[in-house]
Amino acid sequence: MSQESQTLPPEATPDDILQRATIDKSTRLPVLFFFTSAAAWLFIATLLGTLASIKLVVPGFLDLEYLTYGRVQPAFINALVYGWAFQAGIGVMIWIMARLCRTELRNPVTLVVAGHFWNLGVTLGVLGILGGIGNLHMGCLLDFPSMIWPILLFAYSLVVVWMVIMYAARRKGMVYISQWYVLAAVFSWPWLYLVANSLIHVLKKTGIAGPVIASIYANNVLFLWMVPVGLASAYFIIPKITNKPLHSYNLSTLAFWSLIALAPWAGAQRLIGGPVPAWIPAWSGMAQILLLIPMLAVALNHFQTVRGSHHLVTLSPSLRFTFFGGIGFVITCVVAALLSSMSISRFTFLSYAEDALQMTGYYMFFTMAMFGAIYFIIPRITGCEWVSGKWIRLHFWSSAYACIFLCILLLVAGFSQGAAIESWGRDYLSATMFSRGYLVGRIIMWFFLLLANFTFLRHLTLMVLNRGRKAGLPTMIHPVATHSTAPIAISTEGAQA
Amino acid sequence: MKSLKSFVFILGACIGVPTYIMAIRPYAKERERQPVPYQAEPDPKNPSAPAKDPETAKTLYYPQSYAGDNKRGELVYAREGCAQCHTQIIRPDYAGNDQIKRFSGREQEFKKDVPTPVRQTHPWDYMHEDFAMFGQRRIGPDLSNAGYRFSDKEGKPDPAKVANLYQHLYAPRSIQGRKWSNSPSFKHLFQMKEKESDEGRGDALKLKIGDDLDADERDDLLPEEGFEIVPTEEAKALAGYILGLKRDYPIPSSITGIQPKAEK
Numbered sequence: 218m219s220q221e222s223q224t225l226p227p228e229a230t231p232d233d234i235l236q237r238a239t240i241d242k243s244t245r246l247p248v249l250f251f252f253t254s255a256a257a258w259l260f261i262a263t264l265l266g267t268l269a270s271i272k273l274v275v276p277g278f279l280d281l282e283y284l285t286y287g288r289v290q291p292a293f294i295n296a297l298v299y300g301w302a303f304q305a306g307i308g309v310m311i312w313i314m315a316r317l318c319r320t321e322l323r324n325p326v327t328l329v330v331a332g333h334f335w336n337l338g339v340t341l342g343v344l345g346i347l348g349g350i351g352n353l354h355m356g357c358l359l360d361f362p363s364m365i366w367p368i369l370l371f372a373y374s375l376v377v378v379w380m381v382i383m384y385a386a387r388r389k390g391m392v393y394i395s396q397w398y399v400l401a402a403v404f405s406w407p408w409l410y411l412v413a414n415s416l417i418h419v420l421k422k423t424g425i426a427g428p429v430i431a432s433i434y435a436n437n438v439l440f441l442w443m444v445p446v447g448l449a450s451a452y453f454i455i456p457k458i459t460n461k462p463l464h465s466y467n468l469s470t471l472a473f474w475s476l477i478a479l480a481p482w483a484g485a486q487r488l489i490g491g492p493v494p495a496w497i498p499a500w501s502g503m504a505q506i507l508l509l510i511p512m513l514a515v516a517l518n519h520f521q522t523v524r525g526s527h528h529l530v531t532l533s534p535s536l537r538f539t540f541f542g543g544i545g546f547v548i549t550c551v552v553a554a555l556l557s558s559m560s561i562s563r564f565t566f567l568s569y570a571e572d573a574l575q576m577t578g579y580y581m582f583f584t585m586a587m588f589g590a591i592y593f594i595i596p597r598i599t600g601c602e603w604v605s606g607k608w609i610r611l612h613f614w615s616s617a618y619a620c621i622f623l624c625i626l627l628l629v630a631g632f633s634q635g636a637a638i639e640s641w642g643r644d645y646l647s648a649t650m651f652s653r654g655y656l657v658g659r660i661i662m663w664f665f666l667l668l669a670n671f672t673f674l675r676h677l678t679l680m681v682l683n684r685g686r687k688a689g690l691p692t693m694i695h696p697v698a699t700h701s702t703a704p705i706a707i708s709t710e711g712a713q714a
Numbered sequence: 715m716k717s718l719k720s721f722v723f724i725l726g727a728c729i730g731v732p733t734y735i736m737a738i739r740p741y742a743k744e745r746e747r748q749p750v751p752y753q754a755e756p757d758p759k760n761p762s763a764p765a766k767d768p769e770t771a772k773t774l775y776y777p778q779s780y781a782g783d784n785k786r787g788e789l790v791y792a793r794e795g796c797a798q799c800h801t802q803i804i805r806p807d808y809a810g811n812d813q814i815k816r817f818s819g820r821e822q823e824f825k826k827d828v829p830t831p832v833r834q835t836h837p838w839d840y841m842h843e844d845f846a847m848f849g850q851r852r853i854g855p856d857l858s859n860a861g862y863r864f865s866d867k868e869g870k871p872d873p874a875k876v877a878n879l880y881q882h883l884y885a886p887r888s889i890q891g892r893k894w895s896n897s898p899s900f901k902h903l904f905q906m907k908e909k910e911s912d913e914g915r916g917d918a919l920k921l922k923i924g925d926d927l928d929a930d931e932r933d934d935l936l937p938e939e940g941f942e943i944v945p946t947e948e949a950k951a952l953a954g955y956i957l958g959l960k961r962d963y964p965i966p967s968s969i970t971g972i973q974p975k976a977e978k
Binding site for chain 1: 886
């Protein structure tokens with residue numbers, strides 16, 4: 218590939234614009250389906266997450282058999298990952314793939330069927346967890362009842378087949394880094410899910426290998442599925458909105474292959490000191506710390522691309538969410554590397570610090586990156602603009618505030634809980650009381666997330682019901698007229714670009 | 715990247731090799747694991763002592779399997795999400811202080827101010843479980859050796875302590891001095907039944923409600939006149955499972971590699 222073909226073309230001809238509009242129109246049905254059901258699941262997951270965080274402080278709240286902490290917490294995390302993250306990610310993957318392959322989407326009904334099966338699986342799974350037939354001792358995103366995984370795998374395999382057909386039918390020429398990331402996400406998850414589930418549910422008798430397999434699977438969902446999808450969207454959106462080519466394509470290739478080579482090894486480090494062969498967590502921890510290399514490469518690349526256009530971060534909703542997601546990616550990798558260190562894991566072993574890692578990875582990085590992509594994609598496929606910049610501002614600030622503080626509060630709660638457990642003379646009263654104050658803070662943060670996600674769901678529903686603004690300039694976070702460099706933003710943010 | 719085929723091939727190699735080394739091979743090793751016979755009769759006080767009676771030692775294996783009821787209790791334990799808050803791991807001393815933590819084993823129960831290390835948990839301890847019950851978080855106490863917390867000095871279940879366990883499952887904050895507990899109550903594992911006789915059923919709960927609870931809360935917990943709270947079969951299975959949790963069986967010397975010392 219020549220250097221010119223590896224970056225996004227800076228100028229679009231009228232033909233290009235027409236072609237893009239046709240492609241966007243063809244993806245409308247499946248992408249809107251995945252986005253709306255994802256947003257609904259996000260709201261359900263937020264409700265469950267709020268309930269779970271309340272339960273740890275006021276255990277008597279809603280004292281029902283189906284809503285004990287032990288069931289609500291796994292229901293929340295599975296609804297968040299399989300309900301929201303996967304569906305939003307699949308929607309973004311479809312759209313980016315269609316755009317970058319420059320082919321119209323054929324046979325959208327297959328994808329909608331896949332979406333229905335996926336939703337069926339997630340609904341049954343979450344109800345199964347709450348109803349008491351889940352595998353709650355497995356954790357690590359494998360809590361769904363044993364019969365759910367074939368449904369999810371079948372639904373996802375339809376998406377895989379569709380993606381391969383799409384890729385094969387692409388217009389020859391460049392293959393952009395986002396496509397690599399999408400393809401990596403497309404192929405890696407079914408393999409990981411199949412291996413984990415067939416060993417645990419079909420062959421059985423996993424003994425101590427079970428938690429090792431599950432821990433690696435959960436970490437791989439984050440680093441081999443969410444990270445590729447989130448980065449694919451960031452690599453697409455950042456050059457588009459800043460209207461600049463990627464800083465260094467070679468650097469992005471290095472980041473891609475080092476991520477793919479290192480991430481599959483990581484995950485078992487959460488069992489440091491557990492009754493597993495000691496080389497497994499040690500090896501995993503090493504891989505997790507080495508994952509700082511792709512993180513640095515990605516961060517450098519994105520930062521250099523945005524450099525000089527930082528004013529756009531204040532204006533464009535997509536760029537602002539994506540940029541925040543990029544910071545979340547850096548924090549996720551740093552937190553994961555810290556928790557993999559032997560001297561620190563002594564105090565964070567299976568404590569709330571793991572919840573902090575989940576919240577940074579799933580929310581601060583992935584969810585925020587997906588919000589950025591959705592704010593970019595929806596105006597293009599519905600043909601109308603977001604209703605209100607004020608709502609976007611409210612959504613951004615309440616989400617950002619909540620997930621920053623969730624990360625800090627849970628990390629500190631984890632350290633204080635772990636330190637209380639580590640001092641051998643103390644009983645569990647101190648481990649509970651040391652972390653309780655931070656857990657109260659966590660409840661408040663969850664109410665901010667409820668506000669944010671309710672705003673988002675309402676905004677998205679209006680857009681899907683075709684009640685967005687029909688005419689006028691693209692919706693910015695702040696009114697455009699006040700800013701001198703606004704024309705650049707308008708030309709690239711609008712529905713036509 | 716030349717083509718989709720070579721991309722998928724390299725991706726498959728990058729993911730497939732770790733899958734084999736980190737997941738499939740540990741699993742295969744786990745399937746090969748067999749119970750190990752003791753060469754010597756195990757003495758919990760001095761595991762490396764030689765056999766007193768070699769003939770009886772040959773019939774003993776490590777680890778000992780659960781009884782059937784405990785396996786049912788394990789299912790309830792999994793289903794109710796107990797593992798979300800309770801771990802069953804005792805880390806070695808290089809990774810944490812679990813071994814000398816209060817209530818982590820037998821010695822800690824009876825000599826509270828002089829901690830004697832409990833042995834760390836070992837892969838063999840979990841070989842009779844489909845999926846080792848490591849647990850997700852340490853929000854509640856570790857349960858590796860929970861059986862000893864409800865036993866007397868001879869290692870048999872102590873009725874008063876077992877009643878406390880049932881009360882913890884029924885209403886965790888009602889126990890004296892446990893108002894801070896954030897454990898959920900598993901009231902759905904218990905039934906309110908009419909008393910058949912004046913003494914009541916043998917297995918009915920004997921609640922000893924702490925004096926730090928309000929009068930209202932106390933009234934909510936206590937059954938009405940002529941009624942009593944009876945644990946269901948599931949609650950009994952769960953309690954049986956918890957009472958059976960003792961992961962400190964002496965490890966045979968063939969695993970540890972420590973040869974028995976001659977008795978002085």
